[in-house]
Amino acid sequence: MRKIEQDLIIPFAKQAGMTSFDSLWQVKHALKTKKLGHTGTLDSFADGLLVLLSGKLTRLAGRITDFDKTYITRMEFGKQTDTLDPEGEVIDMKELPQVEAFFSVLDSFTGVITQIPPLYSAVKIKGQRASDRMRQGEAVVLKERSITIYSLRVVSLESDGKTADPSAFASGALLSAATLEVSCSKGTYIRSLVRDIAAAAGSCAFVSALRRTAVGPFMLAEAAGYDKLVEFGKTESEVNQSRTQLLYEEIKAASKTLDTKTAKKLGFPVVEINRAFVKNFFHGQKIQKEWFNTVPASSGSRLIAVFSCDNCIGLIKNSGNSFNYDTVFQIEGM
Numbered sequence: 001m002r003k004i005e006q007d008l009i010i011p012f013a014k015q016a017g018m019t020s021f022d023s024l025w026q027v028k029h030a031l032k033t034k035k036l037g038h039t040g041t042l043d044s045f046a047d048g049l050l051v052l053l054s055g056k057l058t059r060l061a062g063r064i065t066d067f068d069k070t071y072i073t074r075m076e077f078g079k080q081t082d083t084l085d086p087e088g089e090v091i092d093m094k095e096l097p098q099v100e101a102f103f104s105v106l107d108s109f110t111g112v113i114t115q116i117p118p119l120y121s122a123v124k125i126k127g128q129r130a131s132d133r134m135r136q137g138e139a140v141v142l143k144e145r146s147i148t149i150y151s152l153r154v155v156s157l158e159s160d161g162k163t164a165d166p167s168a169f170a171s172g173a174l175l176s177a178a179t180l181e182v183s184c185s186k187g188t189y190i191r192s193l194v195r196d197i198a199a200a201a202g203s204c205a206f207v208s209a210l211r212r213t214a215v216g217p218f219m220l221a222e223a224a225g226y227d228k229l230v231e232f233g234k235t236e237s238e239v240n241q242s243r244t245q246l247l248y249e250e251i252k253a254a255s256k257t258l259d260t261k262t263a264k265k266l267g268f269p270v271v272e273i274n275r276a277f278v279k280n281f282f283h284g285q286k287i288q289k290e291w292f293n294t295v296p297a298s299s300g301s302r303l304i305a306v307f308s309c310d311n312c313i314g315l316i317k318n319s320g321n322s323f324n325y326d327t328v329f330q331i332e333g334m
Contacts, residue, residue: 006033007055007329008255009262011218013225016047016209027052027224030248031255039064039215040186041122045085047229048212049220056327057258059315063266067216068150070183073207074233075194077175080204082134083120084191088206096174097201099157103166105200110152114144115192148185149193155179177208179233209233217265224254258312258329263305268315270305271295278308287316287323 008031014023020041028036037058039051048071051064077096081088117123119140120131130140154166158177162168169175182190191207198205211232213220220226225247256262260270273281277291289295292306303326306314314328 006031006255007057008033008053008257009057009060009218010052010054010251010255011220011223012050012052012251012254013220013223013229014042014047014050015225015229016045019044020050023050024052026247027251030251037061040069042212043085043210045087046210046212048210049215049218049223050212051215051218054255056329059327060266064215064218066186067218068183068185069188069212069216070181070214071190072155072179072181072209072211072213072232073190073194074177074179074209075198075205076177076208077198077203077205079206080195080198081206083206084118084195085207085210088120092204094204095202096176097198097203099159099166099169099173099175100171101201101203102157102175102178102197103154105197106152106154108200109193109197110149112146112148114146115189115196116144117142117189118191118195121189145187147188149188150183150185151181152183153181155181181213183214222254224250258305259310260305260307260312263307263312268303268305270307273306273308273313275308278313281306281313282328284325284328287325289323 010027010031012023012027014020020038024036024038031054033054035058036052036054039053039061042048042050053061053064078094079090080092082091117130119134119142121129121142123130123142125133125140125142130142133140156163156179157166157169157175159169159173159175182188182193184190190210194205194207209232211220228247263270272293273291274293277288280291281287302318304316304318304323305312306316311331312329313331315326317324317326
């Protein structure tokens with residue numbers, strides 16, 4: 001009997017030092033699934049939330065990629081690297097900024113702003129990543145893009161070897177680092193944000209640590225492997241075999257089907273199909289309004305999640321006066 005491929009949403013906590021594709025490999029092996037996709041990667045030095053999709057739910061990648069994101073980042077002042085992260089070469093050094101200069105510029109980095117992506121980034125230039133062109137010795141010029149910073153909160157500051165709440169620092173204190181919580185739109189580069197904030201404060205900086213804590217309605221605290229993350233900003237050299245096995249069990253436990261709660265979080269209208277017409281649906285017969293207990297009004301989404309006995313059996317398109325199939329999920333026993 002052919003095994004039915006699972007259609008799952010898997011919130012996963014990526015470890016720092018691991019590539020996003022290493023994380024995919026871990027989840028793929030834990031779930032023994034063939035088809036697995038991501039909804040936005042993280043650089044290898046960063047840790048935090050990856051939202052992974054298996055089976056036919058990989059079709060939802062674009063929808064989840066479009067969600068707003070939240071990050072915690074530590075910016076280290078006085079040095080700037082070519083990659084704007086801890087893995088690059090130092091290309092600039094400047095005096096540390098005063099605490100007043102730092103706070104005076106923060107408000108100008110909220111709302112709709114423009115930024116230039118890092119030269120070492122996945123931005124495509126004629127089909128090739130900017131980072132690849134840089135490593136080939138090419139001169140790369142990237143265009144400004146418009147992004148939105150919804151909130152920018154200072155978590156802590158560091159000065160003269162001391163880390164504390166922002167209110168603890170006296171006027172004139174020189175900052176060596178700052179930890180920020182950033183809520184932003186898709187397409188935002190935290191490395192660029194850090195670069196630009198430091199420059200506006202009369203200094204330079206790079207991102208020394210980065211953690212993604214939310215992707216739309218998905219939270220890092222709910223992800224498989226969350227309790228395995230080291231303290232923010234710290235590193236860990238190895239993960240032993242028993243811990244890896246435990247992580248596999250967490251991956252299975254954190255994986256979720258597209259239930260009604262998740263469907264609504266993703267912005268799908270939800271409709272219940274009458275059990276008498278479930279076979280008609282699976283056989284691809286022309287969809288009739290009479291099949292459904294209630295038919296939602298037309299929405300901007302146009303995609304509707306169809307449920308039977310708490311199982312999502314498919315997604316259909318609302319074409320105004322008719323409905324068409326988008327995806328049909330295979331459900332064991334149905």
